[in-house]
Amino acid sequence: MMGRLIVRSLSIACVGLMFAFMADTVDAQRRGGGGRGGGRGGGRSISRSGPASGGSFRPSRSASTRARPSTRPTTPTTRPSTGTRPSTGTRPSTGTRPSTGTTPSTRPGSGGSATQRPSTGTGDRQGQRDQRQTDRQDQRDQRQTDREDKFDGSRREDWQDYGNAAREDWQDFYEEGGGGYYYYGGYYGHPYYHDHEESDWAILISGMAIGTALTAASFSSMQTSTKCTLSEVVVNGVKYFKCGDTWYNRVMDGTNVNYIIVSAPPGY
């Protein structure tokens, strides 16, 4: 009798385990399948790019030594309108963190990090931990010093050269591509599409801030939330999308087709 009870209990537990696994699998499938433009995820803001996405064997150049601008698409939380910048509720990252949508942060003391250790709460262990932390800090300081030495000693000129080259290339992209879209001066609501004027180059190079772009999914959800009637208008061969009073262009943002807010085309 007792044995049967145990068998039954184990069976129930086993079935429960199976359901738990199945639920987890389904949930994982949902998460994994929610990738198209970040439109799913149960309302979560999912980052899809981070420092590991490039697969660099030596990430110092992109992740630590050089701060790289990042203007990943973000999900608007309120209706953007002409003359105001789209509210994203996010802060563009510097390329050292996942940067799609939000600036993720790791909870202090959370488990799973190889560099963090669980708190034990005892004095001796606390002392050991403090010592380890001190040691690690010393090691990091030393590594940082080493990196700075390398940078100062051998790479500064390279970087400087690189920086100059990159500026020239931007101009090149700008000219040949028929123009590029960019934001400057924190004027997020009015990205400018410049003509080939020499005076604009200075703005392009030195005075520009980073703006935001909407993914296709965010653009779609924005239409739903604002209940606007989307219309397409082609002006001088350029396709515009009009939602309420706001005008958009499609752009190639990295390798993604996204939407940016633009000023109304001539005549509108």
Place this chain on the structure above:
Amino acid sequence: MRSTTRSLACVAVTCLAFALGAASARAAEPAAPAATPEATPAEGIDPDAVALLTAFGKALEAQPRYSFAVDFSYDVVQQHGEKLEFGSTRVYTVKRPDHLRLSEERRVGGRREIYYDGTTLAVYVPDQKVYAKAKLRQHRDLDGFIDVVEEALGMNVALSDLLRAQPLARIEEGLRSAYIVGRETLNGVECEHVAWETDEVDAEAWFSTGNVPLLQRAVVDYREEEGRPSFRAQFTKWDRTPDVSDAVFVFTPPADAERVQFNVRGRNPEPAEEPEP
């Protein structure tokens, strides 16, 4: 009583088997070889390991053209510290010093075709029939191209270490340790398993044995990044004599494709702080 014991054993075995199955199913993607570098007590730098890394770099550097396919995945640390894995499959075709073709199939759906012929870059999104095209005023080799598209256009040229003029050049400079784990077989290919450590990453690579070492798998653990995300890549279809005719690197847009502009990044890394919503 014997019947009860048998039943108990049966249920227990079933549960155990299922639990193991569940665990293995979770671990199945990606299928990491049974390597445990953490358990390797190696310290210091093994010259043989460095020589293998260098040999691969030199071999790739000497290739005037090559192509490879790679299925890679990477962790992205989320807002609350949890990690999600994303990835894609890509085919790279390189014609040194300045031609690149990249075809990508993303897990989340959507193909991308990227063309570069030394001066002109084109990105095509077939599903949406949208493309962008830009031409550099002056010629850039692949090193210059990678730098400018990553910074100016925000493009992620994954595995760009393998596309540069000197792949893995000067890798020995930042090493804290490097050692050969041993011989292993990946998808029927005998490999030398190498691990190394720098200030910022723990990395592993599997190179095919033979005259020309070819990278079969790579795992990079970004130790200093929040949440310690990893990158994993499984390489297939190395080809040292791929088709590198001009048509491979020059994009001809379909008649019904729409041209859009590139969104050019600024140089200022930190814009004015945006208020929280």
